[in-house]
Amino acid sequence: MSITDSSVEVVLRRRARRSKCPCGYTTAASYDQAPRRWRHLDFGRHKVWLVYSIHRIECPTCGVRTEDVPWARPRARHTRDFEDTVLWLVTRTDRTSVSTLMRCAWRTVTSIVTRAVDALIDSRRLDRLYRIGVDEICYRHPHKYLTIVGDHDTGKVVYIAEGRGRESFSEFFEQQSARERGAVQVVSMDGSPAFRAAAEHHVPRARQCMDPFHVMQWVNRALDRVFSDAASVRRTLTMQAPQWRKARTALRLGKNRLTKTHKSLLRTVINADTEVGTAWRLKEQFRDLYRKVAPSNAVRYLRRWIEEARSCGIIAFVQLARMIEKKAEAICAAIELGISNALIEGINSKIRLINARGYGHHSAESLKAMIYLNLGGIEVKLPTQT
Numbered sequence: 001m002s003i004t005d006s007s008v009e010v011v012l013r014r015r016a017r018r019s020k021c022p023c024g025y026t027t028a029a030s031y032d033q034a035p036r037r038w039r040h041l042d043f044g045r046h047k048v049w050l051v052y053s054i055h056r057i058e059c060p061t062c063g064v065r066t067e068d069v070p071w072a073r074p075r076a077r078h079t080r081d082f083e084d085t086v087l088w089l090v091t092r093t094d095r096t097s098v099s100t101l102m103r104c105a106w107r108t109v110t111s112i113v114t115r116a117v118d119a120l121i122d123s124r125r126l127d128r129l130y131r132i133g134v135d136e137i138c139y140r141h142p143h144k145y146l147t148i149v150g151d152h153d154t155g156k157v158v159y160i161a162e163g164r165g166r167e168s169f170s171e172f173f174e175q176q177s178a179r180e181r182g183a184v185q186v187v188s189m190d191g192s193p194a195f196r197a198a199a200e201h202h203v204p205r206a207r208q209c210m211d212p213f214h215v216m217q218w219v220n221r222a223l224d225r226v227f228s229d230a231a232s233v234r235r236t237l238t239m240q241a242p243q244w245r246k247a248r249t250a251l252r253l254g255k256n257r258l259t260k261t262h263k264s265l266l267r268t269v270i271n272a273d274t275e276v277g278t279a280w281r282l283k284e285q286f287r288d289l290y291r292k293v294a295p296s297n298a299v300r301y302l303r304r305w306i307e308e309a310r311s312c313g314i315i316a317f318v319q320l321a322r323m324i325e326k327k328a329e330a331i332c333a334a335i336e337l338g339i340s341n342a343l344i345e346g347i348n349s350k351i352r353l354i355n356a357r358g359y360g361h362h363s364a365e366s367l368k369a370m371i372y373l374n375l376g377g378i379e380v381k382l383p384t385q386t
């Protein structure tokens with residue numbers, strides 16, 4: 001062991017006579033050997049390095065390979081404990097904190113995450129998928145997209161492809177065997193014709209439906225428009241920016257989730273502008289379609305809602321009614337099939353969080369790894385947790 005002001009080097013010597021290939025094969029023969037260092041968890045202010053003369057062996061199956069060591073993953077330059085700590089941290093805190101605390105470059109964090117995801121993700125995750133949802137996210141403006149496929153039954157992300165076209169979604173189906181494709185019964189999505197075409201081609205017998213998350217987004221956007229027109233066009237409302245943002249949040253929130261402050265703000269807005277009042281009521285009635293209406297009654301309820309929205313005299317809602325009418329069948333199919341907005345909403349909010357923590361916006365590759373790590377069902381434990 002050698003200690004300097006800033007580092008500790010621990011030299012390891014082998015006891016075992018045989019070297020192990022990552023595949024499990026062991027041999028006493030050595031092809032060659034060379035010293036290697038692994039960064040380990042810090043000891044106070046000191047960076048700790050494990051130093052070991054690593055052997056290469058000739059495996060009958062794998063060829064010439066570096067031997068397996070118990071303290072690190074194959075090809076890693078950091079110990080397993082160091083890597084696991086990094087993985088645990090990146091799912092909980094921002095990028096700058098991780099690289100400051102661990103004293104390593106951001107590049108290093110990315111490569112640890114990417115390699116761990118390759119090693120830890122469930123390779124049978126495309127098996128046993130019955131009800132899937134697909135969505136696109138823009139990860140860098142203006143035109144960089146990822147297509148994300150999730151499992152409604154587990155809430156996990158099972159596949160991520162670059163782009164958002166028909167090919168991107170097809171790529172997922174092409175990874176599945178014919179038997180696995182045959183098991184898919186439901187595909188939920190936004191209104192994208194590209195996704196629809198891919199699903200029609202690869203799983204023609206699966207039922208397609210509209211994701212409640214996206215439909216509610218349409219409704220809320222129409223409501224937003226009516227609200228902002230109250231200030232800029234009809235001039236019935238004057239509000240300071242912070243108040244304005246609070247009111248918009250209150251309008252968007254479900255009636256059952258409003259606080260006292262929200263409620264009084266909402267009353268003020270609705271009293272000042274009757275169109276906002278009507279729009280808000282229509283939004284709440286639409287929400288009830290997913291929350292309160294019995295599936296057997298959904299078609300009738302939706303038809304009545306469309307009629308009412310069409311005749312309410314508010315342009316944003318007349319247009320919305322038209323959009324919803326076109327998709328009415330797929331909207332009701334989601335209700336009948338019990339598709340909630342939980343999966344896609346979960347994916348969207350988690351990805352917003354990943355971006356906010358500074359892990360987004362870089363390469364598609366590193367963002368994909370972060371999404372899998374956070375949403376792909378990978379269990380990350382600190383070295384001290386058992």
Ligand SMILES: [Zn+2]
Nearest residue numbers: 021023059062
């Ligand atoms: Zn081998």
